[in-house]
Amino acid sequence: MNSVTASIKIGADGIDTEKIVEEIKATVAKKRAAGLYDEARIARAEKHNLVTLKDDETFIQQYFLCLRQISQVDINDFEIFERRGGIFGYFLTKIKKSIWSLLKFYTYRMWSQQNQINSLLLAAIETVNERNQQEIDALKARIKELETKDN
Amino acid sequence: MKLAFVCPRLHEPGTVGGAETLLYSLARDAVLLGHEVEFLTTCARNHYSWENELQEGSFIRDGMTIRRFHVNRNRDTDAFFRIQEMISRGEKVQESAEEKWLRQGVNSDTLIDYLKNSDFERVVAGPYLFGLVEAACMAMPEKTLLVPCLHDEHFARVGKIKKMFESVRGFLFNTEPEMALAHKLYDLRPQSSAVVAMGIEPFDVDPASFARKSGIATDYVLYSGRREPLKGTPLLVDYIDCFRERTGRYLDLVMTGSGDVDIPPSMRGNFHDLGFVTEEEKREVMAGAVAFCHPSVNESLSIVLLESWLAGTPALVHAKSEVLKWQCSSSNGGLWFSNYPEFEAMMLFLLDRPDAVSTMAKQGRAYTVEKYAPEAVRARFAAALMEI
Numbered sequence: 001m002n003s004v005t006a007s008i009k010i011g012a013d014g015i016d017t018e019k020i021v022e023e024i025k026a027t028v029a030k031k032r033a034a035g036l037y038d039e040a041r042i043a044r045a046e047k048h049n050l051v052t053l054k055d056d057e058t059f060i061q062q063y064f065l066c067l068r069q070i071s072q073v074d075i076n077d078f079e080i081f082e083r084r085g086g087i088f089g090y091f092l093t094k095i096k097k098s099i100w101s102l103l104k105f106y107t108y109r110m111w112s113q114q115n116q117i118n119s120l121l122l123a124a125i126e127t128v129n130e131r132n133q134q135e136i137d138a139l140k141a142r143i144k145e146l147e148t149k150d151n
Numbered sequence: 152m153k154l155a156f157v158c159p160r161l162h163e164p165g166t167v168g169g170a171e172t173l174l175y176s177l178a179r180d181a182v183l184l185g186h187e188v189e190f191l192t193t194c195a196r197n198h199y200s201w202e203n204e205l206q207e208g209s210f211i212r213d214g215m216t217i218r219r220f221h222v223n224r225n226r227d228t229d230a231f232f233r234i235q236e237m238i239s240r241g242e243k244v245q246e247s248a249e250e251k252w253l254r255q256g257v258n259s260d261t262l263i264d265y266l267k268n269s270d271f272e273r274v275v276a277g278p279y280l281f282g283l284v285e286a287a288c289m290a291m292p293e294k295t296l297l298v299p300c301l302h303d304e305h306f307a308r309v310g311k312i313k314k315m316f317e318s319v320r321g322f323l324f325n326t327e328p329e330m331a332l333a334h335k336l337y338d339l340r341p342q343s344s345a346v347v348a349m350g351i352e353p354f355d356v357d358p359a360s361f362a363r364k365s366g367i368a369t370d371y372v373l374y375s376g377r378r379e380p381l382k383g384t385p386l387l388v389d390y391i392d393c394f395r396e397r398t399g400r401y402l403d404l405v406m407t408g409s410g411d412v413d414i415p416p417s418m419r420g421n422f423h424d425l426g427f428v429t430e431e432e433k434r435e436v437m438a439g440a441v442a443f444c445h446p447s448v449n450e451s452l453s454i455v456l457l458e459s460w461l462a463g464t465p466a467l468v469h470a471k472s473e474v475l476k477w478q479c480s481s482s483n484g485g486l487w488f489s490n491y492p493e494f495e496a497m498m499l500f501l502l503d504r505p506d507a508v509s510t511m512a513k514q515g516r517a518y519t520v521e522k523y524a525p526e527a528v529r530a531r532f533a534a535a536l537m538e539i
Contacts (some may be wrong), residue, residue, distance in 0.1 A: 045393035048386035
């Protein structure tokens with residue numbers, strides 16, 4: 001049983017789903033802060049949800065979250081295996097591993113540069129958005145102040 | 152009272168359109184309440200082409216006279232789809248374009264002429280989005296009760312639609328959030344609205360029967376209805392695929408209804424498309440599911456959610472749908488997610504806590520029996536007809 005499900009109590013008079021949703025959201029927020037959802041797989045699963053949320057006020061935060069999860073090209077090693085066994089499978093695995101080493105050697109510079117570019121672009125977009133948001137908030141506050149004065 | 156119901160298509164058994172089912176159900180309730188009822192509809196079956204496929208004429212069914220009229224011929228469908236596309240993108244269109252969009256959509260001049268030349272005391276029309284419904288509302292607005300099935304979408308902000316809402320006598324809404332949305336978007340009199348919805352006969356079903364008949368013994372999530380991006384089905388497929396990969400848990404996805412679904416190779420063998428099923432089969436599939444998942448954000452009332460509670464299954468819905476979220480929170484029969492991590496955590500909760508699943512399902516069932524029993528809905532409808 002995972003930590004979310006274990007902590008939730010069910011009373012004799014039933015369940016308050018509002019409370020369960022709040023508890024689950026709080027647990028998810030903690031896990032998110034700990035980086036447990038930082039993976040490209042989740043960003044890919046969210047592609048249709050971003051369309052759903054496009055008019056929502058949380059859209060930009062969700063969008064940046066997905067962008068952060070997916071912006072880095074995965075250049076780590078991965079397990080290379082061959083479903084065919086025996087001596088043929090053994091040699092095929094060796095060949096695949098050699099090809100991967102060569103590819104990694106020749107393309108590492110390109111990948112790492114691409115990751116640097118992606119990081120810089122993301123940081124720039126986030127900064128621009130933050131500045132714009134601050135400006136919008138300040139203008140909204142000013143309009144409200146002027147409207148209060150007029151009334 | 153002599154009542155006319157106007158709906159572009161007639162509900163037939165097995166029809167997936169919820170609005171048609173709702174209008175027909177209200178018409179049947181009106182008959183049971185002792186009113187004289189005529190149901191005015193078109194000869195169309197297909198809600199994309201609006202081809203006149205059925206015979207024009209009238210017949211008696213369920214104690215009411217059903218009259219079918221031809222859809223206007225020579226519609227400029229290119230212009231209709233062009234303007235519709237612009238509106239759906241949120242573009243502002245001119246009044247003349249709005250008029251063209253309404254007139255070139257589904258319409259029937261013969262039906263409207265019949266309506267104008269009859270002596271109906273009330274006209275009940277819906278859903279809001281069709282040219283025919285707008286024409287019926289504007290033909291005798293002082294007598295019309297609109298059943299809007301309203302969603303928060305760009306079409307709801309079209310000038311002519313706003314005018315229609317602000318002209319009619321009153322409204323029969325499906326839920327409180329739908330009513331609140333209408334009052335937010337339009338300038339409506341508070342006493343013009345009532346929440347009526349649709350009655351559902353309670354039923355009992357064996358939760359083990361689907362597994363027995365289908366051989367699907369793994370836990371599964373169910374979706375029933377039209378499969379299309381607007382209903383959120385691609386999101387559900389992606390989420391279940393990601394859930395299986397990340398958690399390593401066995402969880403299948405079962406769908407009933409119509410429409411294409413794009414299934415990734417990693418999900419093949421764990422996705423079961425049952426297509427159209429009978430009511431009894433649908434109830435059995437619902438009863439065996441861990442949860443009924445409704446990922447749509449555009450609903451005015453989810454009948455399938457109520458049915459799944461009657462079948463003893465809790466719901467999992469998208470929080471962006473005010474209505475579905477409201478149904479789950481007011482019944483305490485389901486949970487709502489905003490993103491994948493929340494979906495994953497809620498799904499794990501549902502899989503690992505059968506005690507919670509059972510309690511939520513019981514609460515959902517009790518709520519449905521109390522609020523949506525046919526007698527309760529009929530009483531609300533009778534009161535609305537008297538008071539509005």
